[in-house]
Amino acid sequence: MAVLSTPKSAVELASKGRPLKEHLFRVALLSSLAIALIFLGMLLIYVLEEGWPRLSPTLWENMPSIRRPETAGIQSGIFGTLWIIGLTALMALPTGILAAVYLEEYADRTRWYNKVIELNISNLAAVPSIVYGILGLGIIARWLQFGFTVMTGAITVSLLVLPIVIISAREAIRAVPPSIREGSLALGATQWQTIWRQVLPASIPGIATGSILALSRAIGEAAPFLMLGAATLVRFNPEGVWSSFTVLPLQIYNFISQSREEFHVLAAAAIVILLAILLLMNSVAIWLRNRYQKRW
Known part of the structure; x- marks a missing residue:
């Protein structure tokens, strides 16, 4: 031969x-x-x-002020950001992961409505954030009468990051070898048991990395909150989902817009805090990927 x-x-x-x-x-x-x-x-x-x-403890211990920049802080912006990101994670992550599971494991890709869903998800991932702010202002804040509250901001940001979570989760699920599914089904497991016990655990690194990066993007967004009318100067921490709020990007914008040089120094310090939070979240994403990633 x-x-x-x-x-x-x-x-x-x-x-x-x-x-x-x-x-x-x-x-x-x-x-x-x-x-x-x-x-x-x-x-x-x-x-x-x-x-x-x-960069001292007074920065995150004190409330903002437009009269005394030497003692002003960013505590309300930090707590408002944590409220928004926490609620966004509760709403966007389960919805996005379940949508990815449906599209990858259950959806019939020959059906026209599944094609429309996939097309819309891809298009929504590229929509500018200001458009989501207009959507939140017109529908969530005014039509649903949620007002300019933490809940309105969280729902708006959830819609912003949801396509990113779906796309990253789909890629992570798709990376699991078909032999894992076939072996589980051959041993008598149902499709949902295969997904819950084999596919999802194997795709956790990719899902966690994409989800954290999506939330990192949400932390730095200011345009949607400007459209929602979030206050730039709030001297109290949010007390619930129906409370007024502010976030770090808006506080930074407010400080920079002031004419006094002391506010510019304060804005730079707030930027350092915001970058530290972003770097911490990205470091967690890298650690999760390296810790649980499997080589097939």
Whole structure:
């Protein structure tokens, strides 16, 4: 029996000219990465230098003030952000994961309504956040009469991050090898038992990483809250889901818009706190991915 092999001359002809293109492409990628890191480093250094004098416990212990910037803090913004992110996680994550399970494991992709759902999810992931703010203002705040409350902000941000959660969860579920499902079904497990005991545990790293990154995006959003009329100066912490609130991006916007230099220093310190929260969440996402990731 003859063994088929590729002639050496054919391989050389196929790879001729490829090293130069690969090197150029690699140089372009590394250059883009270096430029992004340089600008990010310059931004971090500038913010740290500007806000270092105000990085003290009074920053997160005191309430904001427009009269005494030397003693003003960002406590209400921190608590408002935690309220919004907590409620967003409770609403968006279960809904997004269950939707991903349905689309990957149960949905018949030949049905027209499933095609419409998938198309709309892809389109909604690219919609600007200001559009969700307009939606929240017109429907949730006014039509449903929820007002400018924590619940309104949380529902709006949940709609913002829901497509991202669905897409990331679908990719994580899709990465589980079909042999895992086939082996479970062959042993007599039902489809839901296979999903609950085999597929979801194996896809936890990808789902957790995508969910945390989606919530990280929600923390830095300011446009939806501006449309919802969230107050930029709140001197109390939210007491419930129907309470008024503010978030860190809005407080930073309010401080920067002031003319006095002390407020700019305060805004830089608040930016450092916001970046620290984002870096902490991203670090947790990386740790979860490396801790529970499986190689198939």
